[in-house]
Each structure stands twice: as C-alpha cells, then as structure tokens.
Amino acid sequence: METAKGKTREEIINRLADRIDSFEKYSQPHSRLMAALALHLARRFGLAAADIDAIVEAAMLHDIGLYAMSPSYHPLPRPLAFEARLDLWRHPVIGEQQMAKRDAMRHAQLLVRWHHEWWNGSGYPDMLAFEDIPIGARILRAVELYSALICDRPYREALSEQQAIEALTSSAGVECDPYVVKALLALLDELRAAVEDAEAVRVAEAQANQSERQPARDVEPSPVRELAAEDQPLAHVLAEPEASMTIPASLPDGIDQPSDVAASEMEPHSEAGPDPRAATEQPNAYFQAIDAEPFETHQQQAFEPPSSPFAPEPAVQPAPRDIEPPRSVPRVELLLSKAQSTVQSTDSAHSNAPQWRAWIGSRYNKKTLLGFQASVLRQIEFRSIAIPYLSEARLDLYLKAWGRLIFANDPRAWAGTVARATVEATEPLGEEIIARLLEDVYVPRSRLENPALRRWFGETDSWWLDNLRRNIDRLDDQLMQAQAMMLGLQTGDYALSFNDETRELRRPLTTVFWRLAGRALSAPGAQPHNRSFNQPVEEFIKHARADLLLLSAPSSQMDRGIAEERSEWRETWVKGASADTDRKPSHAMTPQSRQSYLASIERLLRPASHFRTWAIEYQEPGLAGVQELVDLIKEHRPVKATYSKDVTEVAGGLRSYIIVAEKTAAR
Numbered sequence: 001m002e003t004a005k006g007k008t009r010e011e012i013i014n015r016l017a018d019r020i021d022s023f024e025k026y027s028q029p030h031s032r033l034m035a036a037l038a039l040h041l042a043r044r045f046g047l048a049a050a051d052i053d054a055i056v057e058a059a060m061l062h063d064i065g066l067y068a069m070s071p072s073y074h075p076l077p078r079p080l081a082f083e084a085r086l087d088l089w090r091h092p093v094i095g096e097q098q099m100a101k102r103d104a105m106r107h108a109q110l111l112v113r114w115h116h117e118w119w120n121g122s123g124y125p126d127m128l129a130f131e132d133i134p135i136g137a138r139i140l141r142a143v144e145l146y147s148a149l150i151c152d153r154p155y156r157e158a159l160s161e162q163q164a165i166e167a168l169t170s171s172a173g174v175e176c177d178p179y180v181v182k183a184l185l186a187l188l189d190e191l192r193a194a195v196e197d198a199e200a201v202r203v204a205e206a207q208a209n210q211s212e213r214q215p216a217r218d219v220e221p222s223p224v225r226e227l228a229a230e231d232q233p234l235a236h237v238l239a240e241p242e243a244s245m246t247i248p249a250s251l252p253d254g255i256d257q258p259s260d261v262a263a264s265e266m267e268p269h270s271e272a273g274p275d276p277r278a279a280t281e282q283p284n285a286y287f288q289a290i291d292a293e294p295f296e297t298h299q300q301q302a303f304e305p306p307s308s309p310f311a312p313e314p315a316v317q318p319a320p321r322d323i324e325p326p327r328s329v330p331r332v333e334l335l336l337s338k339a340q341s342t343v344q345s346t347d348s349a350h351s352n353a354p355q356w357r358a359w360i361g362s363r364y365n366k367k368t369l370l371g372f373q374a375s376v377l378r379q380i381e382f383r384s385i386a387i388p389y390l391s392e393a394r395l396d397l398y399l400k401a402w403g404r405l406i407f408a409n410d411p412r413a414w415a416g417t418v419a420r421a422t423v424e425a426t427e428p429l430g431e432e433i434i435a436r437l438l439e440d441v442y443v444p445r446s447r448l449e450n451p452a453l454r455r456w457f458g459e460t461d462s463w464w465l466d467n468l469r470r471n472i473d474r475l476d477d478q479l480m481q482a483q484a485m486m487l488g489l490q491t492g493d494y495a496l497s498f499n500d501e502t503r504e505l506r507r508p509l510t511t512v513f514w515r516l517a518g519r520a521l522s523a524p525g526a527q528p529h530n531r532s533f534n535q536p537v538e539e540f541i542k543h544a545r546a547d548l549l550l551l552s553a554p555s556s557q558m559d560r561g562i563a564e565e566r567s568e569w570r571e572t573w574v575k576g577a578s579a580d581t582d583r584k585p586s587h588a589m590t591p592q593s594r595q596s597y598l599a600s601i602e603r604l605l606r607p608a609s610h611f612r613t614w615a616i617e618y619q620e621p622g623l624a625g626v627q628e629l630v631d632l633i634k635e636h637r638p639v640k641a642t643y644s645k646d647v648t649e650v651a652g653g654l655r656s657y658i659i660v661a662e663k664t665a666a667r
Helices: 009-023 030-044 049-060 064-069 082-088 091-101 106-113 135-149 161-171 178-213 332-351 370-377 395-401 413-424 431-437 451-455 459-473 478-495 509-518 537-543 567-575 594-608 626-634
Strands: 384-387 405-409 531-533 548-552 613-620 639-646 655-662
Touching (some): 009 030, 049 106, 049 135, 064 091, 082 395, 091 106, 091 370, 135 178, 161 178, 370 395, 370 613, 370 639, 370 655, 395 405, 405 413, 413 478, 413 567, 431 459, 431 509, 451 459, 451 567, 459 478, 459 509, 478 509, 478 567, 537 594, 548 594, 594 626, 613 626, 626 639
Parallel strands (some): 384 548, 405 531, 548 613
Antiparallel strands (some): 613 655
16 A cells, blocks of 8 residues: 555554654564564464454554653653543543544554553553453553563663563453463463574574684684573564664654644544643643553552562562673574564464464443543533442542542442442552451351352352451441452452463462552542442432433343453352342343333433433443434433444444433423
8 A cells, every 4th residue: 555655554654653662762662562462462363364454553553642642741750640640541542543543444443542451440541341352452451561561661671571471470360361461471482482593593603603714713712692581572573673763853754743632532523522732731631631541560569568478479670780691682683584484383373273262252342431431521511420320430530530529329239339439439448458358368267158159269269258258347447348349349350350271370369459459549639528329220310419410321232241240249249148149230120122221211311300411321232222312311301412432343342322411491
C-alpha cells in the first residue's frame, strides 16, 4: 500500500513507532519487540491472519495516545499524583482515536484502547476483566509488561532477564492472563536458546578467524564475549533499531507531531467529547479525563508484611550496576536472523498442533465501559448521583475527583459490599489490619463454617477463605470489613484463574492478598456523606434523593460473561454458610419476550420521577432495540441526547448506549 507521498503504510508505522519509543525514552526498540512477541503468540494461538495483523499494528502503535498527549509529567522520575494518574488514563482512548484518524482497522483501534486492561479488572480505561478482555488485548498486556521491564525507564533501571521473568510470572492471575503468560514464557525460553546458539556460532567463527590470521604466535587470543547470559534482555535480538532515533523538525510523511490532544471519546456523530483544554491549562482538567493507570512498579509499593512462610515476595529491584555480570553485545544482524528463523520454524510447527489452542475466547460482555460512561457523565450537570446497580468498574474514582455526592446500591450481597468499600472508603486498610486478617488462615479447624466453598475451591483454598472470612467478622469497623471482603473476593478470583495447565504460575493466596492490599487505590477528597446500600432496586430508586439517576437497564441476554459467572461463589462467601445462596436477586431474572423486558424497564422508571435527570445505560443486541427504549422513556420525559459506543468488531463486544432525559418544569 502506497501513501500519497510514496511511502508504504508499513514504513510510516515503523517510523512513528520509533518516534513514540524515543518520546518515551526507550533506549531499545520497545514497540518492535512487542510486535515481534505478539506476532508469534498470535500465530501459536491459531488466530486468523486479519486478527494477527491487527495485533501487530496495535503493538507497534500502542502508545500513540500518550505521544499525542505529550504530558509534562510523563518523564518525571517520581510516582504520579492521583490527578496525574487519572489524566494518564486518557491515553488509550486518545490512542483509539488517533488510530482511527490513520485509517487503522477497527480491531486494531480497540486493541490500542484495551492494551492496559488487567486480568483482574483493575486496568483501564474500561476495567474489563478475565476472558471478557479480547485475546489480542491480553497478548498485548503481557508482551508490553515484559518489554518494559527489560528496558531502562525514567523511574527505574532495567531489570535483568531473571528478574523480568519473575515479575512476568508473578503477574499471572492479577495483571495478565495466566495462559498467555505461560505461552510467553515458553516463547522466551526458545528465543533465549536461539540467541545462545547464534552467539556460540559467532564465538567459534571469531576464534577460527583469529587463528588463521595469527597461526605462528603463541599468545592468548583477545578475550571474546561470553554467550548471551541469562540476564541478557532480548530487545536487541528481535528488533534492530534505526541508526538514529532523532525526530526531524518536520515530518514529510504526514505523521503528526506530538500535541495536546483531547479528542472525543465518543464515536463520530454519536458521542460527546472531553474538554479540549489541556490538563495544564485549568485546575480541574485532570478530573475531566477518561483514562487512568492502576498501579505500576514505580507508582505504589506493596506492604512489607512480617516474616512468614507465606509472606509475599519482596518487590523486584534491579541489581546494582557495579555488581552485574558483564553483558555481551552481540551483532544484532546475526542474532536477529537466527532468532527469527528459529521462531518461524517453531511457529510453523505450532500452527499445525493444538498445543497452544486452549485459550478461552471472549464471549458476550455486558460490563459497562468505564471510559465511555465517565465521558458521558462529564457532559451532564449534577451535584449528586444515585446508582441502583453499581458495576465493578471504579466509577467512584471519577465521581470523587469531580467532588460529586454518591449514593450507590446493588441488591447482590457481594456487590453491595464492594459498593461500601469503594464509595465510602477514603483510605486503604493499614498494614496492621492486614496482618490481623491473615492470622492462621492456613490452619484447619474442626470443620469448615462454609463447606459450600468446596464447590469452587480445593481443600486448602477453602480453608484459607473460610478462615479469612472468620477473621474479617472479628473486625469492629464495618467499613474495614467491607474493604477486607473486597480484597478476599479479588483473592478468590485469583485462585479461580488457574487450571491444571497454569497451576505452576500460582502464588500463595496470602502473598496475593498482601500485594492487592498494598496496591489498593482510593481517591482523595471523597464526600463524607457518600453512602452505599444493599436494597432491592425499586426500593432504592423510590427513596434515593439525588440530581442524577444512573440506571443500567437489566440485560436481556441469556449468555453471561465469565466475570458475571463468578458472582455465585462471591455471593456464597459474603453471605456465609447460613444464607440462602440459591435465591437469585430479582434483577438477575431474564425476561423471555420483548414485551416483558420493556415492562421490567417501565417498573424501574415509574418510581424515578423525582430525579431531575436520567442517564439510562443499554446494550445491544437484546430483546428490545434502543429506539424502543427511547420511545418508552419519552412517555415519561423528553430525551435530551443519546450517546453510543460500538465495540462489536471484537468477539463478545456489544454496542453500548446512554440515553439522557431531563424532567421539564411542567412535569
């Protein structure tokens, strides 16, 4: 494909990727390494050629949004303030828009948007979780983590290969899909072997040539570098950097210079955009953003627990430079060709074998897209908000940053507990509390108080969760109990993320609990009157008093995302053994006809007339079309605007709508 100025699209992408790496202060070709690793994983997973192309293009330009933003805080060698982190959450969304401007395929645009989504749902911008994250985005998350760890960053030095592998392994079940991590580790082992073989050939050739040049001299040959050590990063092997990474003053190929971009989060003609003013131009611009970063190595430190057999591993730190073993600097051309030829042969073998085909694809995903939701809410004027169904996505972070009063509810016991922990809490649990919670969690007692846990967990994990629940009940403060239970839910989900194929990657649950507690994220400046409830939805809507009602229309889909399927064990654990866990909340009942579905929406809207503004969330496809829902809302009040976000390009993706309606003075 030729561009108007004679350059191929591939050449333009390569040059832009190098500029992005240079802007981010990578000394090695970070994006090319990501693309190479992602390419081979996608092939091994048996993905179609079009999907592989999208993954590779997204890997090359994954941080194009950050390049477009060019935030002043990015190169600073210190942890980011909360406001800056919230602003940083915009960059995948802006990246999606920048990819659209360059006519990238829609699949690649969405992968750029989701390359920071975490397996456990604490990523950004949309806080997708588990297999609801498209496989391409799961691949990008793992390869970016590894590629970043082995490079120097403004806030830390590069980790050795051994340290990077340990950090990658520890990310399984928290940041990365365990199956993807296992496949990546196997690929890295093969590449390391290829590098060592290539270096052995080079050393042998160098020795032979030197012997031919000096046959009569009985002197020791000049020292030759050792084989590529286990500590040697592979960035120089998989991608050869250009001779110069200097960005020219002008870009003849039509590539944009970095600029303050605050492009719309919404689709053209259907979605409103964020404030075009840059974050540095107004005090509250950080809080007008729609993106953020959960926690990286340089941003937050996990707690250092007391010494115990199940204490978490210490945070990985790079070895001091003056005691590292000398690293070889082999010829890039030779190593690159050898590594590529080896990988091509192994990929060919994998393409005809089922070894790496056990990954689980995305299914129907009814999770709210947090970035889209926050962007729409920023268009609405309100001081207080009522949320009858609080999703797991951390909308509270935006609402607290905006200074809004929050009333949140969910009829499920576990979700109501999460609502209390996120909406009402102002700071994470302290280290002393965490230590108390984990006392004797591995010590079996006479019997399990909640034997139903054995339906999902093995004997050891069941005892761990049962003992943790007992220790939580001993806390006097109900808010602390809610925060502890939220950490327990996350730890239980971690345990369920592994199967027989990936079990060797698992860490002790106590280790994981410490890590999650140390990385808990809370927003400053929360309203002291924020409240959460665990009531039937209609009752909550009837009694809540707020300016804005944010109502997620119940799903009419029969299939459920895997994140939702985990709701059953969560309900069992939070309610306890004596609870009636077989009784499902009313909102989980699935209508069987369009008429019954619209009638269920009508029952929710009827007691909501006292709210000044409605924001009704809906996803297609479903039993009813969005226009039918709009017509139903119009029977109660005028519809001001309808926003939409289409992610149907990927497996499991739906089209999301938010319908905004305001009460007139006459009503």
